[in-house]
Amino acid sequence: xxxxxxxxxxxxxxxxxxxxxxxxxxxxxxxxxxxxxxxxxxxxxxxxxxxxxxxxxxxxxxxxxxxxxxxxxxxxxxxxxxxxxxxxxxxxxxxxxxxxxxxxxxxxxxxxxxxxxxxxxxxxxxxxxxxxxxxxxxxxxxxxxxxxxxxxxxxxxxxxxxxxxxxxxxxxxxxxxxxxxxxxxxxxxxxxxxxxxxxxxxxxxxxxxxxxxxxxxxxxxxxxxxxxxxxxxxxxxxxxxxxxxxxxxxxxxxxxxxxxxxxxxxxxxxxxxxxxxxxxxxxxxxxxxxxxxxxxxxxxxxxxxxxxxxxxxxxxxxxxxxxxxxxxxxxxxxxxxxxxxxxxxxxxxxxxxxxxxxxxxxxxxxxxxxxxxxxxxxxxxxxxxxxxxxxxxxxxxxxxxxxxxxxxxxxxxxxxxxxxxxxxxxxxxxxxxxxxxxxxxxxxxxxxxxxxxxxxxxxxxxxxxxxxxxxxxxxxxxxxxxxxxxxxxxxxxxxxxxxxxxxxxxxxxxxxxxxxxxxxxxxxxxxxxxxxxxxxxxxxxxxxxxxxxxxxxxxxxxxxxxxxxxxxxxxxxxxxxxxx
Amino acid sequence: xxxxxxxxxxxxxxxxxxxxxxxxxxxxxxxxxxxxxxxxxxxxxxxxxxxxxxxxxxxxxxxxxxxxxxxxxxxxxxxxxxxxxxxxxxxxxxxxxxxxxxxxxxxxxxxxxxxxxxxxxxxxxxxxxxxxxxxxxxxxxxxxxxxxxxxxxxxxxxxxxxxxxxxxxxxxxxxxxxxxxxxxxxxxxxxxxxxxxxxxxxxxxxxxxxxxxxxxxxxxxxxxxxxxxxxxxxxxxxxxxxxxxxxxxxxxxxxxxxxxxxxxxxxxxxxxxxxxxxxxxxxxxxxxxxxxxxxxxxxxxxxxxxxxxxxxxxxxxxxxxxxxxxxxxxxxxxxxxxxxxxxxxxxxxxxxxxxxxxxxxxxxxxxxxxxxxxxxxxxxxxxxx
Numbered sequence: 011x012x013x014x015x016x017x018x019x020x021x022x023x024x025x026x027x028x029x030x031x032x033x034x035x036x037x038x039x040x041x042x043x044x045x046x047x048x049x050x051x052x053x054x055x056x057x058x059x060x061x062x063x064x065x066x067x068x069x070x071x072x073x074x075x076x077x078x079x080x081x082x083x084x085x086x087x088x089x090x091x092x093x094x095x096x097x098x099x100x101x102x103x104x105x106x107x108x109x110x111x112x113x114x115x116x117x118x119x120x121x122x123x124x125x126x127x128x129x130x131x132x133x134x135x136x137x138x139x140x141x142x143x144x145x146x147x148x149x150x151x152x153x154x155x156x157x158x159x160x161x162x163x164x165x166x167x168x169x170x171x172x173x174x175x176x177x178x179x180x181x182x183x184x185x186x187x188x189x190x191x192x193x194x195x196x197x198x199x200x201x202x203x204x205x206x207x208x209x210x211x212x213x214x215x216x217x218x219x220x221x222x223x224x225x226x227x228x229x230x231x232x233x234x235x236x237x238x239x240x241x242x243x244x245x246x247x248x249x250x251x252x253x254x255x256x257x258x259x260x261x262x263x264x265x266x267x268x269x270x271x272x273x274x275x276x277x278x279x280x281x282x283x284x285x286x287x288x289x290x291x292x293x294x295x296x297x298x299x300x301x302x303x304x305x306x307x308x309x310x311x312x313x314x315x316x317x318x319x320x321x322x323x324x325x326x327x328x329x330x331x332x333x334x335x336x337x338x339x340x341x342x343x344x345x346x347x348x349x350x351x352x353x354x355x356x357x358x359x360x361x362x363x364x365x366x367x368x369x370x371x372x373x374x375x376x377x378x379x380x381x382x383x384x385x386x387x388x389x390x391x392x393x394x395x396x397x398x399x400x401x402x403x404x405x406x407x408x409x410x411x412x413x414x415x416x417x418x419x420x421x422x423x424x425x426x427x428x429x430x431x432x433x434x435x436x437x438x439x440x441x442x443x444x445x446x447x448x449x450x451x452x453x454x455x456x457x458x459x460x461x462x463x464x465x466x467x468x469x470x471x472x473x474x475x476x477x478x479x480x481x482x483x484x485x486x487x488x489x490x491x492x493x494x495x496x497x498x499x500x501x502x503x504x505x506x507x508x509x510x511x512x513x514x515x516x517x518x519x520x521x522x523x524x525x526x527x528x529x530x531x532x533x534x535x536x537x538x539x540x541x542x543x544x545x546x547x548x549x550x551x552x553x554x555x556x557x558x559x560x561x562x563x564x565x566x567x568x569x570x571x572x573x574x575x576x577x578x579x580x581x582x583x584x585x586x587x588x589x590x
Numbered sequence: 591x592x593x594x595x596x597x598x599x600x601x602x603x604x605x606x607x608x609x610x611x612x613x614x615x616x617x618x619x620x621x622x623x624x625x626x627x628x629x630x631x632x633x634x635x636x637x638x639x640x641x642x643x644x645x646x647x648x649x650x651x652x653x654x655x656x657x658x659x660x661x662x663x664x665x666x667x668x669x670x671x672x673x674x675x676x677x678x679x680x681x682x683x684x685x686x687x688x689x690x691x692x693x694x695x696x697x698x699x700x701x702x703x704x705x706x707x708x709x710x711x712x713x714x715x716x717x718x719x720x721x722x723x724x725x726x727x728x729x730x731x732x733x734x735x736x737x738x739x740x741x742x743x744x745x746x747x748x749x750x751x752x753x754x755x756x757x758x759x760x761x762x763x764x765x766x767x768x769x770x771x772x773x774x775x776x777x778x779x780x781x782x783x784x785x786x787x788x789x790x791x792x793x794x795x796x797x798x799x800x801x802x803x804x805x806x807x808x809x810x811x812x813x814x815x816x817x818x819x820x821x822x823x824x825x826x827x828x829x830x831x832x833x834x835x836x837x838x839x840x841x842x843x844x845x846x847x848x849x850x851x852x853x854x855x856x857x858x859x860x861x862x863x864x865x866x867x868x869x870x871x872x873x874x875x876x877x878x879x880x881x882x883x884x885x886x887x888x889x890x891x892x893x894x895x896x897x898x899x900x901x902x903x904x905x906x907x908x909x910x911x912x913x914x915x916x917x918x919x920x921x922x923x924x925x926x927x928x929x930x931x932x933x934x935x936x937x938x939x940x941x942x943x944x945x946x947x948x949x950x951x952x953x954x955x956x957x958x959x960x961x962x963x964x965x966x967x968x969x970x971x972x973x974x975x
Binding site for chain 1: 592593594595596597598599600601603604619623624625626627628629630631632633642645646647648649650651652653654661664665667668669683684685688689714715716718917
């Protein structure tokens with residue numbers, strides 16, 4: 011197998027004209043940022059997250075309405091995350107006739123078939139790009155089904171072309187928001203809901219022990235609540251939202267049922283976090299514990315201690331769990347100079363104060379996604395002192411300790427020594443908070459290595475790579491992950507505690523390097539044979555409270571046939587290399 | 591289309607993607623949302639393909655509403671500049687099929703601005719993967735083959751292998767074995783499995799094209815008309831079928847098959863008995879081939895099920911049926927619990943749990959059903975029942 015890059019061109023290299031890029035002062039929204047001419051590190055479609063989220067609601071079945079490709083890929087998602095390829099997920103595949111004349115008749119017949127066969131407690135109908143373009147009124151159809159079959163039928167819209175790069179989380183948000191359609195406020199019971207995160211994950215949040223001490227209990231968490239318990243969620247008196255996933259649902263429940271919510275969203279300012287906690291405890295009718303105030307004071311001290319230490323350093327900023335311009339502004343206050351900010355979500359208009367503060371001192375370049383080579387070239391041209399949050403998997407906030415702890419970790423990472431506890435044997439090294447190994451060697455022992463596309467990376471939970479060591483050469487194979495995007499699904503990475511491992515076997519050439527980099531066990535190593543290979547599909551994705559963790563990667567399962575074959579007697583598909 | 595419970599039949603566009611990706615030094619550019627490409631990458635990696643070469647233009651609401659194709663133009667120019675590929679396959683997403691963007695037109699004028707060849711596949715909604723494979727094979731040979739210079743008398747090409755097929759790899763190996771044994775011939779290029787543009791350019795120099803599946807017949811005919819390369823079809827199934835195949839190849843090559851090769855085909859002894867009925871399920875040529883094989887064994891009652899639509903004049907349906915719905919396919923496979931089944935492993939998920947079957951392409955059948963060896967393997971399975 012030849013190296014395709016060298017086959018195409020020995021010196022293939024994208025050349026970026028910096029003058030053509032926009033700066034912060036020129037950008038009001040993502041639309042103002044010129045897209046890259048092509049994308050090599052593709053991000054997920056919202057369909058992906060919506061399907062995973064909907065399939066986590068026990069008692070409900072999911073029906074995806076779209077073309078054959080969307081249907082095919084959805085079943086792959088289902089098979090790859092411990093779900094069966096049938097039973098929970100169904101499809102209505104649109105034909106040209108449906109596109110031309112509308113798909114509602116087809117959908118109606120399929121729905122009748124579904125009810126007849128499965129008699130589900132509720133149904134998620136997930137729409138995709140094509141029916142959204144043709145404009146079929148699937149919401150109206152769902153309302154009709156709901157009346158006819160007397161079960162909740164909710165619609166989740168996932169038209170990908172309306173989302174920006176990195177906007178796949180909208181799928182989760184919309185799917186959770188759709189759960190409001192399964193609720194009915196009957197008798198308020200004074201309970202508290204947790205929205206957007208399973209209870210198990212929320213236990214790692216720094217505020218959890220304080221809530222425990224105060225005797226606060228969450229009667230339901232969504233996701234994690236089955237259809238049978240969903241209705242009474244509307245009887246709660248308060249919703250707590252630990253991340254952005256549950257925000258749409260909280261807003262919808264406030265609109266429909268008048269239930270207030272407190273969102274514990276990641277904030278880089280200790281004062282903001284403190285205000286959020288004060289609001290939470292105020293809503294709970296409990297005084298804020300003094301220890302929480304002490305944590306705020308500690309975070310402020312940590313921030314103050316950085317004063318003067320980073321002055322004059324330039325940086326690239328990619329994905330961080332906090333609002334990106336607030337982080338940039340904070341770093342500017344520390345005397346740093348932003349050269350480039352990668353904007354995958356939100357817009358400058360959402361953080362006007364922070365943007366104005368930045369613009370008073372500098373006007374950094376703003377990128378969406380520019381591919382691996384593009385970002386490497388920019389690094390070589392601009393030579394930032396620090397690269398923060400670029401080239402690593404994204405963190406979403408959920409599952410993180412949140413609040414002051416997250417701020418503290420981030421601040422610590424800014425001054426962490428190059429030597430890394432996460433491995434990263436490359437000469438570039440990185441901070442303790444993760445980052446990118448610039449030396450072009452295999453990184454191991456990261457938080458969860460997802461089998462990236464190159465050999466030259468090591469990843470941790472957050473990216474931050476102090477410049478200086480190894481900065482002369484990025485290593486031609488070190489550009490393995492798209493800027494701020496999730497690394498491509500190479501397969502072979504672990505899936506958490508109950509995770510599934512894959513043996514590669516398929517890989518030829520570069521793919522062999524993708525497969526099997528999971529640090530958590532020998533099973534993730536891919537043999538990558540040239541000859542007939544074999545996929546082995548495990549089962550049992552980590553599933554807690556009925557919700558398959560979105561922080562986990564996709565990929566890793568064998569081809570669809572394998573998962574199916576496993577159900578039918580353990581046959582595996584064979585797949586191999588070249589014929590010649 | 592009715593309710594789909596199991597893995598849906600891949601679309602023509604998906605087939606075009608996986609077929610084009612077998613050209614090792616080409617780039618496949620999807621003109622569509624990058625999430626679509628991500629899904630495709632994730633899946634096609636499982637087919638043994640290097641999906642790094644699958645690249646997306648990205649697509650936004652503005653592109654959809656305004657019909658702006660400048661994004662595609664920029665991508666083509668930049669890819670040319672960055673990688674100097676020999677060929678860029680442009681495959682628009684289904685969204686573009688709905689909005690009706692003229693991708694072929696764009697690529698026509700863009701081809702004058704770059705040195706790489708631009709090959710487009712404007713499908714979507716024209717059928718399932720069978721149609722896509724057919725279209726992609728034809729596009730590839732039309733765009734990338736040449737007369738190849740001097741004819742090589744002992745070289746053949748294989749047309750019709752597919753990375754999606756669970757048995758293609760074994761089939762290609764079996765054909766190579768037969769051709770080596772019978773004629774000492776060597777394979778030049780394998781279309782649809784793994785080849786470089788150089789391999790494809792040399793296809794015209796082969797003395798013969800062997801066609802594994804009907805979808806490759808338009809490509810084979812084009813090669814015959816353009817470069818004068820004859821082809822042999824159908825592929826060798828059954829002992830008699832394999833003999834016929836070798837003799838036909840020998841006729842084309844102008845030399846008879848080696849007696850040793852023909853002697854390897856042994857018909858089952860008359861003492862061996864076979865079931866009276868059999869159900870066969872898979873791609874058209876697999877079903878037709880196994881049906882011919884079981885004819886030789888005296889099995890006359892058959893249920894023949896194709897996993898894809900039977901399109902075009904090259905697929906004589908005969909008794910082969912493509913069930914209109916998934917429910918009908920499940921019903922046909924599970925109707926009679928006593929009838930043995932020979933099926934592509936892809937059909938396994940439609941079978942009732944515990945139903946015994948011979949699954950081609952599974953771990954227990956790591957060989958082709960073609961050739962003498964395949965005939966004997968299938969015969970042995972059926973005689974054991």
